[in-house]
Amino acid sequence: MPKSMVIAPELVRREGWLETAPIPLNRYQPDPQAERERWGSAALRDVYRDMVMIRAFESMLGDIKTQGAYRGMAYEHPGAAHLSIGQEAAVVGLCLPLTPEDLMFGSHRSHGEILAKCARAIRVLPEAELQRIMEGYLGGDVLRVIEPAAQWDSVQELARHFILYGVLAEIFARTTGVNRGLGGSMHAFFAPFGSMPNNAIVGGSAPIAAGAALFKRCNRRPGIVVANIGDAAAGCGPTWEAITFSAMEQYRTLWDEDVGGAPPMLFNFLNNFYGMGGQTAGETMGFEVLARIGAGVNADGLHAERVDGYDPLAVAAAVAAKRELLEAGRRAGGRRARARQARAAGGGPRAGAARHGHLPPGRPLAVGRRLIPHPRGSFPVAGGGLPGRVRRLPCRERAGQRG
Numbered sequence: 001m002p003k004s005m006v007i008a009p010e011l012v013r014r015e016g017w018l019e020t021a022p023i024p025l026n027r028y029q030p031d032p033q034a035e036r037e038r039w040g041s042a043a044l045r046d047v048y049r050d051m052v053m054i055r056a057f058e059s060m061l062g063d064i065k066t067q068g069a070y071r072g073m074a075y076e077h078p079g080a081a082h083l084s085i086g087q088e089a090a091v092v093g094l095c096l097p098l099t100p101e102d103l104m105f106g107s108h109r110s111h112g113e114i115l116a117k118c119a120r121a122i123r124v125l126p127e128a129e130l131q132r133i134m135e136g137y138l139g140g141d142v143l144r145v146i147e148p149a150a151q152w153d154s155v156q157e158l159a160r161h162f163i164l165y166g167v168l169a170e171i172f173a174r175t176t177g178v179n180r181g182l183g184g185s186m187h188a189f190f191a192p193f194g195s196m197p198n199n200a201i202v203g204g205s206a207p208i209a210a211g212a213a214l215f216k217r218c219n220r221r222p223g224i225v226v227a228n229i230g231d232a233a234a235g236c237g238p239t240w241e242a243i244t245f246s247a248m249e250q251y252r253t254l255w256d257e258d259v260g261g262a263p264p265m266l267f268n269f270l271n272n273f274y275g276m277g278g279q280t281a282g283e284t285m286g287f288e289v290l291a292r293i294g295a296g297v298n299a300d301g302l303h304a305e306r307v308d309g310y311d312p313l314a315v316a317a318a319v320a321a322k323r324e325l326l327e328a329g330r331r332a333g334g335r336r337a338r339a340r341q342a343r344a345a346g347g348g349p350r351a352g353a354a355r356h357g358h359l360p361p362g363r364p365l366a367v368g369r370r371l372i373p374h375p376r377g378s379f380p381v382a383g384g385g386l387p388g389r390v391r392r393l394p395c396r397e398r399a400g401q402r403g
């Protein structure tokens with residue numbers, strides 16, 4: 001550590017009170033006209049379409065798990081399938097502001113995240129790029145299965161079916177799955193669209209994602225990194241290590257200016273209020289509001305925020321603001337001002353029902369503000385990340401030279 005970082009006894013021994021940053025709770029104000037202008041009508045229709053797609057996909061899996069058949073077609077799937085029914089709005093809203101360069105890591109309950117991330121990437125990538133990715137992926141083995149099956153209206157339509165088939169085949173442990181059937185339900189992913197490996201270890205995606213974010217920062221790569229983790233993962237050591245790792249002061253105080261601040265890391269707690277053995281709110285945790293944990297990490301409260309995950313546009317707005325905050329760390333000038341304004345955070349929930357492979361009670365889809373009211377009306381979510389550096393200390397070493 002540089003000798004210039006002084007711990008001044010008169011300061012650390014001074015009497016006073018520690019104040020923490022205020023944490024916004026459900027501050028999103030719906031404005032349909034503004035949202036239409038912001039995202040465009042087509043994108044808003046796609047939000048609904050993607051939510052329905054995920055619901056249909058997982059409902060099918062649910063039928064297969066519980067009845068051994070789907071619409072009269074018998075099929076036995078002895079493997080895992082942790083459903084996220086009721087949480088579609090949270091992941092589709094999350095993916096709306098994300099680009100294919102943004103990386104997303106998830107948990108044991110990530111079917112919806114994979115489908116939402118890939119669906120969004122398919123809408124923004126050029127057709128030639130989509131075609132190139134599909135043809136090259138696993139030597140074209142996934143594409144070969146579906147290409148002759150129908151006349152596709154467009155490359156996008158083909159790509160959507162490519163992902164739906166490839167993820168389903170992966171869940172069913174088929175060699176034509178997106179990961180050759182080796183990952184299965186809990187480890188499926190499709191990296192070319194930014195859907196990164198998901199993880200059966202509760203909280204496991206947090207440190208992996210933080211490492212990816214550090215890679216992005218050190219190598220000046222564009223995009224942010226999202227770790228989707230459950231509320232019970234807030235009790236796991238690796239989650240905390242990842243959070244504190246992402247919030248280290250040295251990114252701002254010691255690292256070379258052009259590296260550009262903290263890793264662009266967003267911790268997105270999909271809070272369904274349950275872990276496996278109990279209820280986080282009121283039983284197994286003391287935070288009451290999950291976003292409170294941000295207050296313990298740094299002076300910015302980690303820019304944590306609670307967002308209603310039944311509202312895809314509330315989630316999208318929060319993630320977009322968080323994204324701006326994280327990217328602001330790369331730009332010179334005005335960072336602090338922007339960061340304060342953008343104290344909106346990212347996040348989304350998981351609706352309370354989908355748990356551990358048991359079939360959740362079917363929850364209706366949530367659209368806009370016409371949502372099924374949750375017992376508490378909202379979901380806690382902690383967003384991560386930091387603004388750019390506060391001040392420069394006289395240390396010129398580059399991170400990479402310090403070893």
Ligand SMILES: Cc1ncc(C[n+]2csc(CCOP(=O)(O)OP(=O)(O)O)c2C)c(N)n1
Binds near residue numbers: 108203231232350
């Ligand atoms: C490190 C670890 N401990 C325990 C488990 C067993 N386990 C599987 S899911 C789960 C609860 C996870 O709850 P949460 O993170 O809230 O996600 P949710 O299932 O609610 O989506 C547990 C304890 C595990 N997979 N990994």
Ligand SMILES: [Mg+2]
Binds near residue numbers: 230231232271272273
């Ligand atoms: Mg949970």
